[in-house]
Amino acid sequence: MTNLFEDNLNSYEIIWKIPSHGKTLVNQQDNQIFKLSKNKENVLKIGIKDLAKYPFLTEAGEYLANTGLSLEQLSHPDWKPIVEKAYGRIVVASSGQIYGSDLESLDNDSELLSFIVAIILLKSAGIATLIRRFSLAEARRSERFLQQDLWVSRDKKNLELPLKIIQDLFAVKVSIDNDEFVIKVPDYLQRAVHFHEKEWKLVNRRVTNGFVYLSAHETVRLIRAELGEYINGKIQSVNIQSIPQGFKQRVEDLVILAKKFSDTTFVSSEYPPCVKHGIEVLEKGENLPHSGRFLLATYLLSKGQTVDQIAPLFKNAPDYNERTTKYQLEHISGSSGSGTKYQCPSCEKLRSESLCFATSDCDGIINPIQFGKKRKNK
Amino acid sequence: MNEKNISLIESAFKEYYFNRFDLIHVPKRATEREFGYQKFNSGMIRHLAIKNDKELHLLLMKEIPSDVYCSNAYYTFPNLPMSEKDWKGADLIFDIDAKDLALPCRKDHTIFKCSSCNSSVIEFQSQCPKCGSTKFETASVMCKNCISESKKEVTKLVDILTSDFDIKKEEIEVYFSGNEGFHIRVTNSDYEPLGSQERADLVDYIMFNGAIPESFGMKRQNNSKSSLPTLEEKGWRGRIAHRLFTSKSKTPKITKEIISSGYTAFQVQLEEIKKTMGVRVDPKVTMDIHRIFRLEGSINSKSGLSKIQCDNLDSFDPFLEACLLGDDNVQILADCPLQIKLKNKKFGPYKNELVSLPKYAAVYMLCKGLGNAI
Numbered sequence: 236m237t238n239l240f241e242d243n244l245n246s247y248e249i250i251w252k253i254p255s256h257g258k259t260l261v262n263q264q265d266n267q268i269f270k271l272s273k274n275k276e277n278v279l280k281i282g283i284k285d286l287a288k289y290p291f292l293t294e295a296g297e298y299l300a301n302t303g304l305s306l307e308q309l310s311h312p313d314w315k316p317i318v319e320k321a322y323g324r325i326v327v328a329s330s331g332q333i334y335g336s337d338l339e340s341l342d343n344d345s346e347l348l349s350f351i352v353a354i355i356l357l358k359s360a361g362i363a364t365l366i367r368r369f370s371l372a373e374a375r376r377s378e379r380f381l382q383q384d385l386w387v388s389r390d391k392k393n394l395e396l397p398l399k400i401i402q403d404l405f406a407v408k409v410s411i412d413n414d415e416f417v418i419k420v421p422d423y424l425q426r427a428v429h430f431h432e433k434e435w436k437l438v439n440r441r442v443t444n445g446f447v448y449l450s451a452h453e454t455v456r457l458i459r460a461e462l463g464e465y466i467n468g469k470i471q472s473v474n475i476q477s478i479p480q481g482f483k484q485r486v487e488d489l490v491i492l493a494k495k496f497s498d499t500t501f502v503s504s505e506y507p508p509c510v511k512h513g514i515e516v517l518e519k520g521e522n523l524p525h526s527g528r529f530l531l532a533t534y535l536l537s538k539g540q541t542v543d544q545i546a547p548l549f550k551n552a553p554d555y556n557e558r559t560t561k562y563q564l565e566h567i568s569g570s571s572g573s574g575t576k577y578q579c580p581s582c583e584k585l586r587s588e589s590l591c592f593a594t595s596d597c598d599g600i601i602n603p604i605q606f607g608k609k610r611k612n613k
Numbered sequence: 614m615n616e617k618n619i620s621l622i623e624s625a626f627k628e629y630y631f632n633r634f635d636l637i638h639v640p641k642r643a644t645e646r647e648f649g650y651q652k653f654n655s656g657m658i659r660h661l662a663i664k665n666d667k668e669l670h671l672l673l674m675k676e677i678p679s680d681v682y683c684s685n686a687y688y689t690f691p692n693l694p695m696s697e698k699d700w701k702g703a704d705l706i707f708d709i710d711a712k713d714l715a716l717p718c719r720k721d722h723t724i725f726k727c728s729s730c731n732s733s734v735i736e737f738q739s740q741c742p743k744c745g746s747t748k749f750e751t752a753s754v755m756c757k758n759c760i761s762e763s764k765k766e767v768t769k770l771v772d773i774l775t776s777d778f779d780i781k782k783e784e785i786e787v788y789f790s791g792n793e794g795f796h797i798r799v800t801n802s803d804y805e806p807l808g809s810q811e812r813a814d815l816v817d818y819i820m821f822n823g824a825i826p827e828s829f830g831m832k833r834q835n836n837s838k839s840s841l842p843t844l845e846e847k848g849w850r851g852r853i854a855h856r857l858f859t860s861k862s863k864t865p866k867i868t869k870e871i872i873s874s875g876y877t878a879f880q881v882q883l884e885e886i887k888k889t890m891g892v893r894v895d896p897k898v899t900m901d902i903h904r905i906f907r908l909e910g911s912i913n914s915k916s917g918l919s920k921i922q923c924d925n926l927d928s929f930d931p932f933l934e935a936c937l938l939g940d941d942n943v944q945i946l947a948d949c950p951l952q953i954k955l956k957n958k959k960f961g962p963y964k965n966e967l968v969s970l971p972k973y974a975a976v977y978m979l980c981k982g983l984g985n986a987i
Contacts, residue, residue: 420778421803424811437818439828443847445779445803571696575808 285396287336287346288380291373291466292400295347302344309352310481317345321352322485328372329365329492336376352482354470359478360489366470374463378455385416385451401454405461409454410446416454417446426457431581507606508592509585510534520551526580526588528552530603532567533579537604542568579604617986618979619653621945623677625938625976626912629919630673633937636921637910639669641800645687645701649905650678653914659905662692679914682905685798687805695903702805705812706906707819708898709766710794711759718758722951725749726982732965733950733983752981754953755793755931764926767795770892773819774799777848789931791913791920796906809900816899821849821891824883829853831871831879839872856886912938917976933957938973945975947984953977 281294289295309317327334336346350373357366384397398409407422420442427435441448449457478486506514513531516523523531528549535545542564549560562571569576581602585591600606614622630637640646649659650672659682663669673681684691685706689699712719726733727741728748740747767787774780780801788796807815817823827833829850830840842850844861857871858864871879898904907913907920918935936955947963947970954960960974967987970978978984 419803420815421807421811424807424814428808428810428814433823433825434827436823437814438821438824438849441846441848441850442777442818444776 281396283344283347287344288384289377289400290347290350291377291469295351298344298347299351306355306477306479309348309355310479312481314348315481317348317352318356318482318485320345320349321356322488324349324353325357325365325369325489326492328369331368331372333372333375333379354473355475355478356482356485356489357470358473358475359482359486360493362489362493365489365493367467370467370470371463373466374459377462378459382451382455385454401458404465405458407458412446412448416449416451418449418454418457420445420447423447423449423457426461429460505607506534507597507603508594509590509603512590512592514548517548517551520553522553524588524590527590528563529567529577530580530585530590532564533577534603536564536568536576537579542570614653615985621943621986622653622679622914622917622976622979625917625972626679627674627677628939629912629937630670630677633910634666634670636919636937637669637673637908638666639663640683640909642687643683645689645691647684647686647688647691647698647905648908649682650676651680651682651914652676653679660692660694673911678911681908681911683908684903684905686902686904700902702802703807703902705799705801705804705807705815706898706904707770707797707799708790708794708895709763709770709797709893710790710895711755711763712753712793713895714759714762714766714893716759716762718756719753722756722759723751723753724950724981724983725751731948733948735950750982752983753793754951754981759793760931763794764929766893767797767926769890770797770819770894773892777818778804780804786909787923787926788909788920789918789923789929789935791907791911791918791935792915795923796920798906809902812902813896813900816894816896818849819892819894820896821883821887824849824887826876826879826883829879829883831876833876836872836876841868841871852890853883853886856890857882915980917973917980936973936977938976940971940973942969943972943975944969944987945978945984946987947978949978949981949983 281292283298286292286295286298308314324334353369357369381397381400385394394411401407401409407418407426410417420437423440424437427437433439437447510531513523513527516527517531531548532545535548536542542561545564546557546560549555565571567577579602580588582591582593582597582600585603597606644662644664646663647659648661648663648669649657650661651657661672663672672678684703686703687701689701691698720737721735723737724733724735725737726749727744727746728750729746730741730744732741732743733752734742741749771782771785771787774785775782780799784799784801786798786800788798790796804815829842832839841857842854844851844854844858844864846854858867871882898906909920909922912919917938918931919937921935921937923929923934932955940956944967946965947961947968948965949961949963952959952961953974955974955977956971958971958974960970960978963984975984975986979986
């Protein structure tokens with residue numbers, strides 16, 4: 236038996252319709268793609284339209300299990316349109332676009348099936364970059380629906396599904412106050428600190444009685460990254476034992492596609508002026524302030540250098556101590572201490588610390604690690 | 614610090630640690646916390662596990678530390694090295710220090726002590742009037758104004774914590790720090806898991822750092838369409854409305870004025886508001902999720918006063934309630950150009966003179982560097 240999603244956590248009744256493309260789906264218990272979940276409590280009704288919007292939900296697995304559809308059947312030429320749709324979905328995602336679903340077709344299961352087939356194709360090709368891009372694009376696609384569902388149903392008291400998705404998947408409880416969405420301050424902080432725009436700072440939000448007020452758009456924006464990670468995690472957990480014959484060509488195409496993406500950026504080996512300045516100061520044996528050393532460490536770590544490679548750079552510093560240097564570098568790299576990997580400070584931060592020595596080559600970047608990275612087609 | 618001073622101070626501390634078990638307790642969830650202590654003229658000893666009051670009392674009597682600390686963080690293994698402790702969460706802590714409030718009274722009670730000849734002066738001078746040296750150490754004592762201004766900051770903080778963050782009064786503990794300020798500890802499980810970055814944003818909220826005019830309804834372009842907050846609102850928007858409009862009847866007129874003055878003027882106004890309405894806490898303390906923080910009930914070696922909980926902040930007098938050392942007389946050579954008041958008694962000023970003082974006052978001067986044991 237080939238099980239795609241193994242979790243049996245879901246507890247909802249599935250309403251499923253006869254698929255509109257007229258195929259008869261024979262229930263073959265011994266060759267299912269999805270395992271049927273056991274603990275059902277009739278709490279929330281999720282229709283095929285919802286699954287088309289949110290195909291990563293556990294209920295999607297149940298739906299397919301009920302159809303009894305097998306991998307082998309999917310590779311039959313009759314299902315070719317689904318495979319092509321799936322391939323298209325990946326191509327769109329890999330180019331950084333969001334796959335636009337035909338709203339008309341949300342009522343049949345080709346949306347859901349193409350998502351599942353896309354996962355099978357991606358897993359078979361086994362290219363992490365493609366999976367990441369796909370996860371993010373799918374997260375953004377679902378984000379649109381989530382926002383729409385929140386907004387449209389906010390006064391109809393019909394918010395169960397979107398709110399439940401947010402609560403079940405990300406443990407964030409969203410409530411409604413008049414026309415607005417509210418979440419607890421700590422839940423907000425844990426997510427908003429990853430955004431750098433000033434309007435996301437807590438001081439710039441409306442805060443009352445332990446809650447932060449948000450629009451539908453902001454609520455959904457807040458969980459985008461987690462949604463992407465959730466989808467990525469789901470894909471990672473899928474286990475494909477063999478690739479059906481009918482998928483092989485598209486899997487090969489994906490491998491070729493990935494190659495094209497891996498060399499679209501040209502990375503200059505030259506250091507940005509702020510990093511060059513730091514290295515020069517150290518080479519002269521002069522004192523570089525802590526913030527300057529932090530810049531060097533985070534920058535070089537982000538470029539793939541190891542702690543052992545970076546440590547000798549600080550040898551000339553007037554207060555050099557081999558043990559301390561190593562300890563600090565390991566801490567910054569996340570291999571010791573809290574495990575947090577520190578990121579290279581932004582250009583804005585460096586400017587305020589008088590560590591920025593921008594040249595015209597720095598135009599258009601907001602962080603030193605972007606220096607010298609240019610798209611080929613520009 | 615010289616040996617004679619240490620032995621006088623240690624004997625006073627020892628007496629306190631022997632006699633006042635009633636005041637010194639481990640905090641809640643002690644087994645999950647890291648403890649640490651320092652002795653005079655020596656480094657910090659940390660990563661200790663102390664399970665209960667009995668173990669704590671034993672350590673205090675055995676080591677007579679100058680300062681004792683305990684983590685705000687909870688760990689699975691508090692006594693292992695930092696990377697192996699397994700951080701589980703931390704209380705929210707705040708430090709309000711009179712030294713950080715830029716109070717005008719500070720210059721009247723900050724003492725400059727010449728590093729080479731040891732003579733003390735109150736006013737800042739670039740050269741020592743006695744020996745001409747340019748190196749000084751400073752010592753400061755807290756005045757009534759410092760206390761009341763620090764208390765105002767505590768009150769502002771507690772107001773934001775309770776009304777904006779829905780933290781219950783029972784979850785907030787206010788302590789006199791033992792020197793020149795207050796420590797506030799919040800135990801609320803919702804806030805416990807927050808990391809350093811999240812706490813940094815929280816502290817910016819409390820300090821009113823980084824507020825932009827747009828958040829208060831002021832538009833950069835087309836600002837005639839701006840809609841400022843109303844008096845009924847809560848959080849910072851409500852606070853700002855109260856500051857700007859003072860009353861409902863004045864609102865339309867003042868709104869017009871603000872909008873016609875424009876975006877940049879409003880931005881400047883917000884900066885001004887930050888200085889008076891933002892709570893002046895030390896952001897580094899709140900952001901630090903691995904800090905060991907002074908233990909309540911222990912003595913602060915910068916003053917000889919104890920860190921104790923303030924049950925009634927308004928009436929709290931640190932020089933009376935936190936001054937808990939013995940009162941038998943000892944002789945010291947005092948060089949204190951200011952008069953100080955402890956336990957309702959006045960001492961000094963002394964100009965390098967041999968005086969007999971109650972132990973608590975003698976230790977206070979020694980800790981502040983304003984006297985020497987003989």
